[in-house]
Amino acid sequence: MSASSLRLRLLAGAAIWIVLALLVAGGTIALLFIDNVERNARAGMSASLARLVAALEPEGVEASRLDRPLSDPRYEIPLSGIYWQVEDAGRSQTTRSRSLWDFVLQPGDTQPEEGEQFEVVDGPAGQTLSALTLAARFNDDGGSRVLNVTVAQDRATLDASIRQFGFDLALALGILAAVLILAAWAQVSLGLSPLGRLRGDVEKVRRNSAEKVADAYPAEVQPLVAEVNELLAAQQKSLEFARRRASDLAHGLKTPLSVLETVAQLLRRTGDTENAVLVEDLTAEMAERIDYQMRLSRLRQRTRLHVFAASLPEIVRRTAAVLKKTPDGERLDWQIDIDDALYVDIDRNDLIELMGVLLENAARWAKSKVRVSARNEAGHIAIEIADDGKGASEERLFRKGGEQMPRMDEDGGGNGLGIAIAREIVLLNGGSIDFTKAPEGGLLVSISISPAEAPAEPQAE
Template sequence: MRGTSLRLRLLIGAGVWIGLAMIAVGVLLIHLFRAHLEASAETELRATLNRLVAQVDRIEIGDLDRPLADPRYELPYGGLYWQIDGPDGEVLARSPSLFDVTLDLGQDASPALIVSEGPAGMPILGLSQTIRFSGPPDNRLVVTVARDREQIDLSVRTFSMQLTSALALVWGALTLAAVLQVHLGLAPLASLRTGIEDIRTGRAARLRDDYPLEIGPLVEQVNGLLDAQRAMLEFARARASDLAHALRTPLSALGATEARLRDLGDDQEADALDRLVQTMNERIEYQLRLTQLRLRSASATASTPLSPAIEQVVSVLKRTERGGMVTWKIACPDGAIVQLDRHDLIELIGVLLDNGLRHTCDTIEIAVCQEDENLRIIVADNGPGMTEEQMKTARQRGVRHDQSQAGTGLGLSIAHDIVEINGGRVVLERAPLGGLGVSVFLPGALPDD
């Protein structure tokens, strides 16, 4: 079962955290920008307020001696306003920009910036200052200046949109940097995967030692496991070889017993003992060949011409009594190459043709064709063939479906082991000739036309 992608998890994590950081930075910058604009507005309003206060020197006030220079104070709803209130809250003077409304900041005077409702219901920012004169306690005036807040809000909105676009670009750039960082960071893992694939296919025996420090312990553990497995295989091979040689001495004794029985005239028992000795010898030879096959396939790969191997095996079988009576039909293009050791290929072709020779009536066909990246080797005969149930059990070692024929039932199982070890597959089917068709799929290629 495959888990989630480490690369995807890292990229999603980086994208999310970078996005959250960009949002936090955006909110902070917008807040600072608004605070800056409001501070600038307050500074401007306070300067205007000071100029107005400097012109007020008595309770009775009419027109100002020096009107304010900014023309927005003269335009109705121009965005800048001032107003002077008397002791009883009556409006003594105001800027033409107020037109038909008055300012009401909600209190007599405030040293800080106040947000209130202004002309046309628009929000305004205002400052107020109380001027006290000598005389009665209520002998005072309240001077107020204000400006529309809409311009600040518009500037903040414009800045927010521009900042959003900029932060989106920054997010994209940082995410791309994260992608590159993840790619470079995981590159040793891809190299490690390639190294393990090389080991699996036989192109290498161990992993290299030049991986980063963080992966070094893993590489050491894998190499240690490979060394231990290799030692176990060598040990198992040695024990299998020792066992095979140890069994040959008793088998030789059984052979001598069979000869004595035959000399005594007990041919029936001698024949039974001879068949038993032959079967055991064949099984021992099979196990020894299979051990060598596994070791050779695990250590290296090879490319072998297919046509010469087929012709070599067929020429040997033709010299046998049975093979000389069979019609051999071979359709293998010259130059066909199969990714298989030469000895393994001859062993494979030999067991397939020997199996066909045992069961054919008089014809064996051998054909080779290309299917995707594999070569398909077809060996077919015109014998009795197999049923569907027999085909399912034909690869099991020692299973013989034709008891009338001599043999151990190991042919197809040997072929299956050879093909499986070398990354191929075997398919059994009914041949067009009427007998059994064995299709072997192995990595290889036909010659270019």
């Protein structure tokens, strides 16, 4: 897909928004999870702290002692990960759990009115601890004592849980992103499917399988379909109008030409032969040019929308069969070497006109034979039509519009309008035509034109 692809743009936009949304959602979920884990850990530590305070006996000279052991046996295992400590700052005395061994926690200063204080402190063996400290006030015979009671636990397990949850969350969100992007791809494909169907219908119009695009499209695409159909209809009307105008002009000139022919006959009867010949020549030339324009108006105007497929061997053989029945063609040896599977990208009627003009010209000038061959050469069809007539000499060849064409002078017996029609047909269909001297001695017409695939069904006559 190119950068200008609508499908790519829609997919890229959807993917960006999906990723951004999942990143925000993932970050929010991670923060909520961390907060929930921290609060649960703090709630557990707060409960342990309450049990520790309840078990303290602060009376006497000792800093404190427990009247009963705490229920969690890990307090008795060195470096187990959970710890307690009671500090009497006034007497500089400290009592701690066996799990702390000889390590002394260093919580921050706190006051009884401040309640529980949460902080992160250093622990034994390089551990990082979450600590909860309470300044508890006790009354004894000598007055009141303030004991800083601390419970702490290693954050390694907590941090490992958070990291594992982050990994699992990232994996889940990655899978969700992939699923959502696939769903977006399916949605975009479904949304653009009418455009693919529209392309297929336009292709049918190009191949002359349909005259217009079907109307069964969603409301969003229907205006485009209507515009395409209007353009097709306008183009067809324009072509038909041009053909009618050319036909009307030709028929309108026939009556004046008939009058001129009558005038020529009258001049000849009165003995003015010179003027009669002049009028007859002008009348014949005008009639030929009118015929030329009429034949041009019947040619199929090609656009990039049109794709044709005409059987070259069939039309060549049919044209040759017709010419063999004429005085010029019946005396000739017709050599046709064309593969039966060759199809050319040209309107069938235009191909009939092209082969008719060129084969008729070859038959008129050939002495004994006409050769027609065609082959597929690297993406184009090369057609050659050669005769063994006197051909066109170098001085009778001239270039017109970038193409080499034979000039038919008076001594050649023609005005070249048929050859001009052939050239127009070839150029109209995106091909090229060249006129050179044939190995047989006559004229060699070389045509290069695009190939076409064989139609699924035989073309109608």
